[in-house]
Each structure stands twice: as C-alpha cells, then as structure tokens.
Amino acid sequence: MSQEMVTITVNGRQAQVPKGMLLVEAAKYAGIDIPVFCYHPKLDPVGVCRMCLVEVEGQRKPVPACTTPVADGMVVRTDTPVVQRLQRGVIEFLLLNHPLDCPICDKGGECPLQDQTFRYGPPQGRSLDPKVRKPKAVDLGNFIVFDQERCILCRRCTRFDHEITQEDHLVITQRAHENRVTTADGAPFNSYFSGNTIELCPVGALTSDIYRFKARPWDLARVPFVCTGCPAGCNVYLDFRFGELLRVISRDNPELDGGWLCDRGRFNYRYVHGEERLRRPLVKKDGAFVEVSWEEAFAEIARRLRQVRRDRGGAAIGAIGGGRLTNEEAYLFQKLVRAVFGSPNVDWRVGEQYIASSREFPGRISDISQASGILLVDLLPAERIPVVDLRIRRAAGRGRALLAAVGPAMPTYRPEFKAFPAREEEIPRVLASEELFELYRGRSRVVVLWSGRGRAVGAALAALLRRLKEAGSEVSLLIAGEQANAWGAEAMGVHPERLPGYAPVLHEGARRLVEQAWQVALPEGAGLDTARMLQRAAAGRLEALYLVSANLMATFPDRQLVEQALSKVPFLVVQDLFLTETAKHADVVLPAAAFPEKSGRYTAMDGTVQAVEQAMEAEGDALSDREIFARLAQAMGVRLYASDQELAWEMQHLAGAQDGRLAAAPAEMLAGEGEEEPAPAAEGEGLVLVPVERLYAGGGTAYFDAEFRRARPKAEARFHPEDAARLGIAAGAAVELAAGGVSQRYEAAVDRSVVAGTVQVPKGLFEAPANAFAKGARVAVTVLKPVAEEVS
C-alpha cells in the first residue's frame, strides 16, 4: 500500500513522512524526539499534558505535537528558547505537588517523569508552598496499588479503560486541581486488563502489588518470552533479579497482542517459585508419597510399563496431555507413547475441545482488526483468550465490524452485538439458519472465533463458512484452544487418529514414513481418545495411564468418570507442576519445569510459531518435559532423539513444522470425523446448567499461586433477572443447585447477560467443580440463606 508522503523540516532536518501523521511521530523520522506524557501511540491523542508543545512556522502559538497532523512543507522547531521554557514550565507544574519519593518508587529508573525532568526540567522548583497531600498506596483492585500523589493526570489509564477495554470503570472525577483518577463507583478496578495501566502510567502512580518494592529496574535482567497462559501467544519480557522471576511485562507484537497483556499473563507467575511447586519426583508407597530420585522414578515407571506391555500389550497403556507442551515436547510425547510404550492411545484433548485448527478457513489474529463481520461461536473470548478479545472490542466498538455471538452464554460487551442464545445442542441449528447467513452475507471479511467444542458445531460451521465464501466473503476460522498449545499438540500427532502432520494413523503410506523415520513398527490401529481411555480405565480395562500436564479432574466434563478411571487404573503417572487433584491419585509424580525454565516453540491460535529460550534454572529437581520424555525412553532402553538438530529435522519431515508457521488440520477433521458424542442430557424441569469459563479459575497455575489466588472467582451462580425474580433469589443469597444426586452451594448473582432459563456457574473451581454435574443438566435451585432485606 503506497502512502502519500510529505516533506517536513524539524530543527533544520528534512524528512519524508506519511501525510497526516501526527507530528510527534513524524519528528522521529527526522531523528527528533519530542517529549510527551499524555501521548501514547496506542491511545487516541488528547493533548492535555502540554509537554509536547513545539513551534511551527506560521502558527501564532506553540502547538501540541501529539495532536497536530503534519502538512507538506511544515517547518518545526523543538529546540527554541520558547519551547524549552515551556517544557521546563510543564515539568515545574507537574512536580509542584509530586512527592518526589523516587527513592522508594517502583518506577524510579524507568520513569518518564524522572527522565524528562532530568532532560528538560528546571534545575530547581520555585514553589514555596508545602505539597498538597493525597492518599497513597490505595488498593485499586486485585493487583494494582495507586499512589494519588504521584499521578500527573495524563489520563492514559482512563483512556485505556475507555478506548481499549471499553469497560469505562476507571475515570476522572471532580474538576480542576481536584481531578482524581478513580473507579468512581466504589468497585475495585478488577478489569482483566488492569495491569496494562501500570505500563502505561508514565509515573509511579499505578504499581503492581506483586512487584512492589521488589527491585530496582537496573538490577533486573530481561528475557524476551512468550506467554503460555493461553493460545493468544502474547509476547512478554520476563524480568529476573538474581535468577528470581519478579515481573512480567509486555513486548509489543502488533500481529498478536498489540502491546497488551491480560492480568493472568501479567500477574500469574509467582507460582514458578511457589512453595507448592513439585520439586522432586514422588512415588506412592503404602498410600503415601515419598520423594525419590529421578533414576528411581524412571526405573519404576519403566518396570511397570514394560510389564504391562509384555503382559497385556502396549494398547493397555493410555497417555493424555500435550496441549500445554512446546511443539517439540508434544512431538516427543506422542513418539514416546507410540514408539516406546507401543501404544496407539495418545490424545491431547483434556476438556471439551476436539479440534484446534482449520486448514480450510485459515486466518490470523490480526484479521480481526480488519474484519467487517465477527462471529463468536460458543466462546467467551475474554475468559479464554483475553487479549484477542481487546481486538474484537475495538473492531466492534468503532462500529466497523458487525458482531454476533451464538452459544449458551453471552459475552458482556459495551458495544452492541447480536445475541443468539443457544444451548450447546442447538448451536448447529442456529449456524444453519438463514438469519445468521443473511447477517454476514456480503461482508467482505468475516472472522469466526470458536471454542472448538462439538463435532456437530464444527460441521455446521464448515457449511456456513463455505456458503459465505461462495457468496464472496473472505472467511477465517480461529479456534481458541482450551490449552495454550493445542494446535501444536494436534499438529504433532498427539491424537489417537492422527500421526505427526495430521497423517491418518490408518494410512499405510503415512505409517511407513513414520516407521522409517523412527525405525520402529507403529502400534496397530487407531488409538482411543481421552473419553474412551477413561471409560476403559474405569471399566478396569486399561493397565496404565500417563498424564502430562493434564488435570483431568478439573478440565474433563465428566468428573465422575475421571475419578473412577483414576482410582481404578492400576498404574498412574502424572507429570505436572503441582500436586493437583489429579496428581493425588498417581503412583508416580514427575515434577515438570515451568514455562520460563524450558526452551521450545509454541503455536498460537492462528498457527504462528514462536520460539523461546530457557530463562531460568528449574526449581528443585524439576526437569523440562522434553528431558523427562527423553530420559524415560532411555530408562526403557530407547533413545528418543539423538540431537536437537535431528529432532528438528524429524519434526519438519513428518509434521511439516517450519519456522514461523504450523500447518492446520485438514477439512475432514473439522467437519466432524470420528464418532458422535453422546447427546446432552434430556429435557426436564429446572434451569439449564451452563458451566462457563472464568479466566482465573482452573486447577492449575491460578490455584497454586499464592499471590494470584485472591483473584480466583468465587463459587457464584449467575441468574437472569427474571429467573431470579421468579425463584425469589436475591443477589448475594446462598443457593444450592442440585441434579442427578449431585448438589453444590453457590452464592447467587443476578446478571442481565445470563440467558434466561439458564444458570451459569464457573468451570474449574476446586471448591465447587461444575463438572460434577452431568453435562447439560437441569438443576433444581434452593435458596438456602436469603440476604438480609435491604433497608432503603
């Protein structure tokens, strides 16, 4: 795309710059830095701090460079006595009541106010008046501490909350020098994106509660990394002090994160050093775990698995997990299972998602920003892929993209969107409806985001997208994985029916290719998927189960089945970071390395492959999953791979893994191959239970992170106002939901976004596991303790 260029002169230097660019940006082309406070390239300019005033020939008054677009022939000076005096003046004003407590301020050393005072400020302030005192160290929410004295009212934080998240909770109140940044409504600032304001804040007014007082920036060693919290693939920096991970901040990748992070990605990292990390291998002896050496653990696993293989055949072993592993580890995992355990039973799917990518409708996360139509299918993006949600909100909020949502739970957006509430089994019908088709027909670019749940939904989606494509739209399907690297695991063949590179397990040629590369015979036939492995195990027909970063008790929709399987299976190995509910059932527990402790590649939900290098030593004796697989294979007498180079070659050869991209799943996988899932529970009385994802729920890192746990959602059942009124439920009341012999207590909440006739409960809560109920259950509601009548 060619852009019209104009010529400007800044301090005598000429530069060609795109027409209409803001002067503050354009000056950079001439190598001139204009100081700013309120301006931020990712926010709409407001021109309030007045730090960027410069002189423009022909203008009577100095102009703000941050709001002035360049015009051809513009002659600008940023270094005149007038400009310098104004810069000194603005800084003098800003420091009038600033506490100058830099020695104890987290921002010290990386503070724009400090730096610009140094560079542009007056040698000394002239005020004789005592400083105005304001509240310090105010808790603004779960993770943010606010120091009002330091605030310079640049409004970056409030603009972020208005323009980017569109949540409008953080605002300016009062007038003149009484201006204050606050949530105004008394509610804490608990946006999923609150942490971004810390980075936006050009002073130390907004600081991280977790990082506060932990380090001086110049003592930090910084490592570029990729967040492994979800498949959005946001880029981060990890900041270490003497090997301790102290902070996670954003590293702008315009294609993926656009420079933002969610609060889970930003604040859920202290578990890495947490007490509850597994640091030594454990073996259960007489019902209790004892710490053992790796050698002992491997020897035990090798002995048991060899025995199973000998006595019952490899197919009596099952292996589940992989969606959280690196591409390399996922590859090695399935190779270990197939080539070393001799089992075809390997599956990455630990929850309800059955597919992670779609070759037929490729798309990039950044497409969302260009979309003219966005469709959300059975997905609450904020809860699963939060930073991607910001893109959706922006695209829809500016009125450019039509937004609609289909599914049992609706998102809560400020911008208008079309809601198509539908129970899971009704989704295919909605997708096939003319109404939906007509809504999107003719839109130049349609992006569909989907949870990857339900084969029938996949088939219906494929049909809809094909129709839209035929009608002339460019269509993309982005599948938001439940696990960070679902796509990588799927592509690497952690799948009972697919070898690396999606090659069908039963395809002779494909088998031969793999057998040649591995120099072993592949186990016969297709493997069992997760549900079937669990069913077999529960039926006493599986001898061993190997779970890798798979906390099935929390993630699998049928908790009862998991419980039966885990207690029934004679030999259970769990490889994880923590002693999860699932791990507690294990015979051997293997401590795995956390994300900063290992190298490898991750695949984002649009197929982007990103490499990271190990950033810290592993805690205790924990080993990377890659090393565990290799050494376990070794203990079983097999060398899994000879060198990194060989591994890379193998992955490329078999899985088509190339730098930068991974191939996506072929069309027939999306359209619903494999057996039909059992139909959801039958009709009946009561509200339909809709377990919904909550960003901070789940049985893993959020739960085992002492400094993040406070943010975990409570056991809350959300009702539509009409249902609440009909059932006599007030917000805050204690209620019991019961179905099929299961009953659980929740605190009631009333929320307009809940679909009438349903009740939403969080998924993955330890204290009230929603998967204890049967899928699609209708629950009876009993009010246990109403809230005290409000006196008004």
Added chain:
Amino acid sequence: MSAPAWVEKHKEKIEEIIARYPKKRSALMPLLHLAQEERGWIADEDIEAVAAILGETKSVVESVCSFYSLFYRRPMGKYVITVCGNITCGLSGAQELVDHLERRLGIKVGETTPDGLITLLVTGECIAACDGAPALQVNLEYCGNVTPERADEIIELIKKGEDPAAISDRFGIPPVKAV
C-alpha cells in the same frame, strides 16, 4: 439496589428527555437534574439508575456528575442558600453576609441546620447578579442587595415555608434601575 421512585414516576418524561437529543447520552445531565429535583440531592441509586437508563457505567455517570458544582452528592436542606463569593459580591460585603448567616443559622458554610431546613453554601462562580451585589440564591432563585436585615427577612420567609420563587419576587433584582 432497586431503582429509585422517580424512574417509574417519570417514565414518560424520561423517554421524552431522551427523545430531545440526537444521541441518548446527551440525556445524562437532564436525568441527573430530574433525580435531584425529586430528592434534593443525588444518591448512589440515582447514579445507578441514570447509568442503567443510558447504558453507561456508574463510573461514567459519577465522573460527569462530579464535574458540576450544582449536582449535590450529599443530602441538602430543603432550602439551599448559596451566597455568591465572586468579586463584585466580595467587594460588596459578601463575607459579612456569610458571617451573619452563619451566626443567624448557627451553622458553618457547607452545613445544614439540624432541622434539615437550610443548607448554607458559598459559590466561587459569579452568579451573574453583580447588579444586586451582594447576592445569593435560595434554591437557585435570586435575591439581591442582601443586607443582613434583608437576609433575616429572607430567613423568616423560609421558616414560614415560603416558595423560593416568591421570595425572589420580593427580594430579586429589578431589570431596570430607577434613575
């Protein structure tokens, strides 16, 4: 919190207010005025109601509300006496007037008489009654040339429950000065 009574009571009026503007959000101030007319001040539940009507967050409504001096966010007396504290009134004895009112009412500026009848305020904004300095407003109705004696008479009328408009009719500022 349930919606305050004015929302139901003025259902049609609210619709009518919103319809006056090309964009709904413009109704924010009129709705706050409506709420304040009913209660005499703006309570949290009013903020919440306005937010709900307009589809904005409470924070946004509070942010706007707090910008304006005439939206009171705490309970006020039945009569609010606001003395102009700007220059012309100031040079014409406004502070003496305030002192007198404080003594007479037994309260300080910003306070309300214990019986809830009168709140005394001073505004920094010129109330555009400089031709009647020192001036004050009783529930936004003007009184001019308010000497301590006239102030006493005004308070007497207030105590009798007189309508502020009627008070202003007696103590207001004539548009044309007799020569």
Added chain:
Amino acid sequence: MAFEPVLTKGIGKLDLVDIEVYESQGGYQALRKALKQMTPEDVHNEVKKANLRGRGGAGFPAGIKWGFLPDDGRPRYLCCNADESEPGTFNNKMLIEYNPHLLIEGILLAAYATKAAQSFIYIRGEFKRGYETLVKALAQAKAKGYVGRNILGSDFSQEITIHRGAGAYICGEETGLLSSLEGGRGEPRIKPPFPAVSGLYGCPTVVNNVETLCNVPFIVDRGAEWFLSIGTEKSPGTKIFSVSGKVRRPGNYELPLGVTLRELLEEHAGGLLPGRTLKAVQPGGASSPVLLPEHLDIPLDFDSVQAAGSILGTAGVIVFDDTVCMVRTALYYADFFSHESCGQCTPCREGTAWTARILRRIEQGQGTEHDLEVLRSLKETMSGTTICLLSDFSITYLQSVLKHFEDEFKAHVHGRSCGLHAREVRSA
C-alpha cells in the same frame, strides 16, 4: 440623550414573556419576513453585511462564522451559548428572563440561515428562572407555529432543545459546552477542528452567544444598513454593558458600541459612590486587563479597547475605586479560575491552583519578592499553552495589576497591608 435601546426595549415596562405582547411590539415579524421573502442565503448575507460581531467575548463576526460550515451532508446544529458565567457579566440573564421570544426568534433565524437540523440552548444551571421562562416561551412559540414542523407554513422546520448546565464556568467555552451537551464532562476540545467543521456529535455546529442571536431579528427586519448606522464602523450595533462594582447604579445599559467609558459610568451608571475616586476598570470580565482613569475617554468598541491594552470581552464592566485592594481582586479571580479550570491541561490545572496559593499568601502578608517574580513568569507558561483560553484568562488580569499596582503587591509582600479592606469569602 435619548438613545433608543434595541434589544432591551420594553424591558421593565412590558411583559415581553407573553408572546402576544411580544408580537404586539413587532415580534416574530422578522421570522415571517425571512420565511416569506428571503432565502437562507439572504438572511446569512444580511447578517454578514451587518458585520454582527459575536457578543460572547471574542467579537468574531457571526456571518463569517456561519460561512465556515461545510456542506457535506452531515446534519448541522446551532447552539445558543446561554452559559453566561463571566464574572461581572449579566446581560444574557436579563434578555432570557425578560425577552425570551427575542432569543427564540433569533435562534430560528440563525437556524434558518445556517440550515441547522436542530437548535440547542445551553443555559447555565444557576439560571433556573431563565430556564423556566424559556420553557414557557418556547411552548407558546410552538403553539403559535413559530417552532416545530413547517414553521408558518414554510418548508422550514426547527426544534429547539433547552439544555440546563449545572454549575461549571468552562461550559461557556464553546467546545466545553459541546462536551457537556453530549452528556460528558464539560472539557474543552482541541481546535482545530473548529465546531463549524466538527462540533456537536462530530457534525458542523455554530455556537453563538445569546446577545449575538438577539440582534439577528432586528438585522433581518430593519436591514444591515440600519445596523451599520449604530455604533462604530468596525463595531456596529448596540451592546448591553453590564456595569457593576463601585458605581452608584450598577446594571445593564444598552448603548451603541463606541460609547465612551466616561459616558457609560458617569451618565448611565450614576458615577462613583460619594467621595470616592476611580482606581481601575475592567471593561470585559474577569480576564480583561485594567483600564485606568486616564482611559475614561476611550470609546468602548472592540478595537479601541484593545488598542488601550485591554479587551471588550463580554462588556462586563467592573469598577474599582480607591477602597479596593488590588491584590484582593487578583485573589478573587485566582480562586475562581483555579476552581473552574476543567483540569485537563497541566499549565491550567496546576498553574491556576499555584497562582491562588501564592496570592493567598501574599494577601495575608506572607509573600516574598520571589513570589512576585514567579507570578510574573507564569505568563510565559500559562498563556497560549493550553487547549482553551481559560488558562490565558487566568493570568492576563493578574499581569496587568502586577504591572499597574506593583506598589500594592509590594506593600503586602513587605508585611504591611495596603490598608484596604475587603475580606475573603470563604467557601466550604
């Protein structure tokens, strides 16, 4: 000396709020004439020819402003600025309370000329009576078919929406007004784009003062020539001078622009109080630099006042005699501006508050020479550096008194009072 007032004619004698009375005085004739005999362009041209300069403070010709509206299919809006909050200014209030139909007629004509889709009156919250009067007058005008659909059987339709402010001086600034009218905080916006190009809801918008609009019916009715025959060449027409402070008869006086300060004060406002001497006069509201006794004979029109080192502004004329402490006057304003700044711009938010703190100290005898130096220097960082002019306003008067009454400031600084008494008015 019987100059026949124009806008204020009949006020105090007739109940012009009653539409019948207004009509009996020739009211709504201009509207009738425009709709029957003139195109919108004709009306616009007449106003342009008349060189009607804005009465809201800046003196910008209304006809030229209307000509800035782009013709690009977006709806246009007309906003009447009735926020009148400039200290010492109270003529809009009188017009609204006593001659509301004149304003309504003026708005209708301006809306006709500018092809506005809808008109708004932004009236300051304190003008409760004015608001009620306008509501009543508007209902009458509607009933008579002057407002609404197909006015007087023509193609011209117009709704007028009255919007109440709620106590914020800055909403008088035209873009602050628009922010407020859109349901936001009354924060001014960066110009350009000017309201004419991107105003209310991002659409082309004209903002005119009450008094400006009240002149339009007469210009339409009697013609530009007539208008040009009043006042001075460059400042034609009448102006309602709001005189207050230390004079015998404070009040509104409608006189031709160019009347001398002396005539205004001595013949109309009754002169000084007995036994007093004149110290200084502000001719145009809070920000206008002082005029001194030597300026008594300057004509009060936009250009002459500027030539004398001040501004005509809103023509809110405030008179200070020898009993007035000039430090005190500066402090009143400083408090006012530091309270009324919207708070967006650093120099304004911080500078106005700082100015007030320094002046308070000086006034209380705790100031130093250093403080005076700081105050003088603030001109450099507070004027011409912000989004709107409030910051400039807050500093211009101060600079003029620092210059002309330096000795009074010094007297305060050196621990002696200037001997003049006017107490601070405490707000809570």
